[in-house]
Amino acid sequence: MKKIINDPKRVVDESVAGFGLAHADIVRVEMDPIYVVRVDAPVSGKVGIVSGGGSGHEPLHAGYVGFGMLDAAVPGAVFTSPTPDPILAATKAVDGGAGVLHIVKNYTGDVLNFETAADLASAEDITVRAVVINDDVAVKDSLYTAGRRGVGGTVLVEKLAGAAAQRGDSLDDVAEIAERVNANVRSMGLALTPCIVPHAGEPSFTLAEDEIEIGIGIHGEPGRERIKLAPADDLVDRLIDPVLDDLPFAGGERVLLFVNGMGGTPLIELYLAYRRAAEVLQGRNVTISRSLVGNYITSLEMQGMSITVLRLDDEMIELWDAPVQTAALRWGR
Template identity: 80%
Template sequence: MKKLINDPKNVVQESVAGFAAAHADIVTASTDPLFIVRSDAPVQGKVGIVSGGGSGHEPLHGGFVGYGMLGAAVPGPVFTSPTPDPIVAATKAVDGGAGVLHIVKNYTGDVLNFETAADLAAADGIEVRSVVTNDDVAVQDSLYTAGRRGVGGTVLVEKIAGAAAERGDSLDEVAAIAERVNANVRTMGVALTPCVVPHAGEPSFTLGDDEIEIGIGIHGEPGRERITLEPADAIVDRLLGPILSDLPFESGQSVLLFVNGMGGTPLVELYIVYRHAAEVLAQHGITVVRNLVGNYITALEMQGTSISVLKLDDELTELWDAPVQTAALRWGR
């Protein structure tokens, strides 16, 4: 294992400290308990939004803390959910009197710990709503979930819900927007290589030199099938087919196309993926009116990609375009 780390036990704490130092104009970090919060939190009269989960998926979630997106993010150990205590502390830190929305990826530990934290926060008088993301079409169940996994679509939920909160929507309205995005986005991914969790020191799974895993999860969970490496266009076809049939997407639809890297994938390859994905959507009469390309929800150094397609309407497009200022997404300010 070759990684730019010191003690594997301190990876998350040291990374969060570096992140907070690099982006001190946007965020501050609490060390005990560990969470990242907007530097201007709490914003009075505004719905606070908290997300989080295991580390190793950066920039998710800490990179999306700031104006127009998350109020706070709670990083757990690598690929392991944070416990309820820091989630409660983050919830209190963003509570401006209008309630708090939890955005939770559908992994068993995340769901249970955020539920417990919501109950504890409610006991302290904070109104909490929770939205669970489950956009992955690859499998119905995995070792980590009951039902579909929350993956790339989580980024889109956080951005659009964050914009709704920033414009002054109520807690129920922000939660409804988040649910609407989750209901209208579908994702599927592929891994070319495994990743190495720092404290394990060895790959999380094995792939032959000429093998890829279609439908992989962001922790290395098994996908739909393991096949011999194919050209990029053929892989894109394998990913887009289940996405387009699942919702389904129809001719005349406007969409946001999100091509995400899994951490070790260069942009030159992601744009090859985007090129063909946009062509396939056009062949189905689907118009890409917004896009996002890059490494935004990763699995450490895994090579691979995920494709997310979100149905857009006028309101969701307006909220996507709304100003945002975070470490990982910035426009309009």
């Protein structure tokens, strides 16, 4: 194992500290308990938005803290949910009097710990709503979930809900936007290689040199099938066809197409995949109105990709285009 680390037990703390130093104009970092929060939080009269989960998926979630997106993010250990205490501390830190929305990926530990934190916040008279993201069409249940996993769609929910909160929407309205996005977004991914969790020191699963896992989870959970290496266009088809069939599409819709790298995939390959995904959408009479390509929700150094399609309406397009200033997404300011 080769990694640029010191003590494996200190990886998250040292990385988050470095993140805070690098982006001190956008965020501040609290270490005990650990969370990342907007530098101007709490914003009076604004709905606060908190997300979080296991580390190792950077830039998710801390990279999306800032104007127009998240108010706070709570990092757990690598691939491990944060506990209720830092989630509660982050919730209190962003409470500007208009309530707080928790955006939670559908993993059992995340769901339970965010629920516990919400109950504790309620006892302190903070109104909390939660939206659980479950956009992965690959499998119904996995090692970490009951029901579908939350994956690439999380980034899009955080952006659009964050924009709604930034413009002054109520907690109910922000939650409705988040639910609407979740209902209209689907994702599926694949892996060419496993990743190595620092404290484990060995690959999270094994793949032969000529094998690919279709439908992999962001923690290395098994997918739908294991196949031999195939041309890129064939791989894209294996991902995007189930995504489009699951929504489903009648033709004439507008979408946001998001091709995401899993951490170890170069952009040249992601854009190659985007080209094929765009061809498939065009063949189904679906218009790509917005796009996103890059490593935005990763699995450490895993080589692979995911494809996410969000069916858009006018309000979603307006919210996507709204100004945002975070470490990982920024435009319009």
